[in-house]
Amino acid sequence: MRFTHKGHTVVYSLGNLKLPRKTLIWSLQEIDTCPFSTTKCRSVCYATKASYRPNVSIARELNTEFVQDTSIKASIKQEVLEAMVMFNHHKIDQVRIHEAGDFYDINYLYLWVNVARAIPDKIFYTYTHSIPLVTQADNLNLGLPSNFIINASTDSATPPEYFQQALKLRKTGYIKHIFHIEDNPKVEQHICIQDCNKCNLCYNPKAGNVYITVKQH
Numbered sequence: 001m002r003f004t005h006k007g008h009t010v011v012y013s014l015g016n017l018k019l020p021r022k023t024l025i026w027s028l029q030e031i032d033t034c035p036f037s038t039t040k041c042r043s044v045c046y047a048t049k050a051s052y053r054p055n056v057s058i059a060r061e062l063n064t065e066f067v068q069d070t071s072i073k074a075s076i077k078q079e080v081l082e083a084m085v086m087f088n089h090h091k092i093d094q095v096r097i098h099e100a101g102d103f104y105d106i107n108y109l110y111l112w113v114n115v116a117r118a119i120p121d122k123i124f125y126t127y128t129h130s131i132p133l134v135t136q137a138d139n140l141n142l143g144l145p146s147n148f149i150i151n152a153s154t155d156s157a158t159p160p161e162y163f164q165q166a167l168k169l170r171k172t173g174y175i176k177h178i179f180h181i182e183d184n185p186k187v188e189q190h191i192c193i194q195d196c197n198k199c200n201l202c203y204n205p206k207a208g209n210v211y212i213t214v215k216q217h
C-alpha cells in the first residue's frame with residue numbers, strides 16, 4: 001500500500017502468509033542495504049525471491065530512495081514514517097521493520113528508534129545482521145525504548161566476534177533474542193515454528209532473552 005505525506009511516498013503492507021494481518025511491514029531493497037549480511041544469508045535470502053515480483057521490487061526501491069535521500073531532513077523522514085504508522089494505528093499491533101533490507105547505518109537505525117519512541121503503544125521489532133551498528137549505539141549509550149525489539153540474526157557464517165557482540169548486547173538489553181538460521185547444538189534453543197500467527201516470541205516484549213533457531217529459511 002502506498003502512503004503519501006508532505007509530498008513523500010512510501011510503501012508498506014499489512015501482514016503476509018507468516019505474519020499476522022495486524023503487522024505493518026516495512027522493507028528496503030535487500031542486500032544493497034545489508035552491509036553485514038553473510039554469504040550464508042545472501043545465499044538463502046527469501047527476500048530476493050519476492051523481489052522478482054515487479055511491484056515488490058518497486059516498493060522496496062521507493063522506500064530505499066526515501067530513507068537514503070540526503071536532501072530530505074531526518075526530522076521529515078521521521079514525520080513521514082510516524083504518519084504512516086499512525087494512519088494504520090487502529091489496524092495494527094506491531095510494526096515489523098525489514099521483511100527485506102537491514103540497518104545500513106546508525107542514523108537509519110535511530111530514525112526507527114525515534115519513530116518507536118514517539119509511538120510507545122505499538123511494538124516495533126526487527127531482525128538484523130547489523131550487530132556492529134547496534135554495538136556502536138550501545139557504546140554511545142544512545143538507549144532504546146522498551147517497545148523497540150531487536151533480534152540479532154546470525155548463522156554459521158557470522159564472524160565469531162559479531163556473535164560475541166550479540167551475546168553482550170543481549171545482556172545490556174539492546175538485543176532481546178538471537179535468531180539463528182541453523183541448528184546450534186551448543187546452546188539451549190527455542191525452535192521457530194515459522195508461523196507468527198501462533199507464536200509471538202520475536203516481538204513479545206515480555207518474552208525473556210532466548211536463542212531462537214529456524215531450521216530452514
Ligand code: SF4
Nearest residue numbers: 192195196199201202
Ligand atoms: S519464533 Fe515465533 S514469532 Fe519468531 S519468527 Fe518464529 S514463529 Fe514467528
